[in-house]
Amino acid sequence: MTTWIKDNESPSLWAVMRRDGLTWQIEHNARGHAMVYLSLATAMRQADRLRKTAERDTIRVTKYDYSAEIIY
Known part of the structure; x- marks a missing residue:
């Protein structure tokens, strides 16, 4: 499994x-890349x-947790 941040149990x-x-x-x-970040800040x-530039209720930040790495 990839180590993203040392001692991070749930990346x-x-x-x-x-x-x-x-x-x-x-x-x-x-440039057409999805806006996905490792940092909440x-x-x-x-x-x-x-x-x-948009209505306030049309933008949100979503957290994705995972416990296994998928290699394709």
């Missing part, structure tokens, strides 16, 4: 999401930037 990722009608989609940056900072 997680944070995604900046935007509401698209009835569903939530991961927001992409200008970084994800919150990006979400605050997006809220300045």
